[in-house]
Amino acid sequence: MKLYTFFRSSAAFRVRIALELKGLAYEPAFVHLAKGEHRDLEYIACNPQQLVPTLEDGGRLLTQSLAIIEYLEETHPSPPLLPRVPFERARVRSLSLLVACEIHPLNNLRTLTYLRKNLGQDEAQVSAWYRYWIADGLAKLEAELVGKAGRFSHGDTPTMADCCLVPQIFNAKRYDCDLGPHRTVMRVFDECMKLEAFERAQPSRQPDAEP
Ligand SMILES: N[C@@H](CCC(=O)N[C@@H](CS)C(=O)NCC(=O)O)C(=O)O
DSSP: OEEEEOTTOHHHHHHHHHHHHTTOOOEEEEOOTTTTGGGSHHHHHHOTTOOSOEEEETTEEEESHHHHHHHHHHHSOSSOSSOSSHHHHHHHHHHHHIIIIIIGGGSSHHHHHHHHHTSOOOHHHHHHHHHHHHHHHHHHHHHHHTTTOOSSSSSSSOOHHHHHHHHHHHHHHHTTOOOTTOHHHHHHHHHHTTSHHHHHHSGGGSTTOOO
């Protein structure tokens, strides 16, 4: 398998964690988002959405991190990243979608670039936007997890929800967000980072990492 990835991409980070948790080898192909390589014609041929990640498996291409993780789950079921019981599977998907659909789109590269370039916002205003939506989103994730999380977001083994939670926290730390109020979220984050799979997938450990 080949994964089109960028060290700082939290969506690619989700898939890297899933690959590591499942012990699946992959070849990374680097797409430098800050240099706009996701808009190169060659990459658009792989991913018409012009987003990272893309997974190539047996010559076929798959986009969208959660679809990729579910594909890995179905093709390599062990260890599972989704529980067997339908209600619990839905719960893990719900937590994953809270991060991927409600938090991440508000603070990804193209959204922040639009604020800067099209709406003329300065860095302080962009940071205020970023921090507002992170605080709002993580408060909602905290409300979902408090009193319900196990060692991890759902139960005592890592799931797809943790593949989403951890990159979002890396992102929030990069923007110096106040993570103090999100105690359960941060407890789960710390628990995940004790595992080698999460550690190996993190941005600074990637061959394309930059300071
Ligand atoms: N929902 C998509 C999000 C993908 C996404 O937004 N990727 C970011 C990097 S984390 C990206 O490629 N951004 C390029 C841009 O915003 O122009 C997924 O889960 O794969």
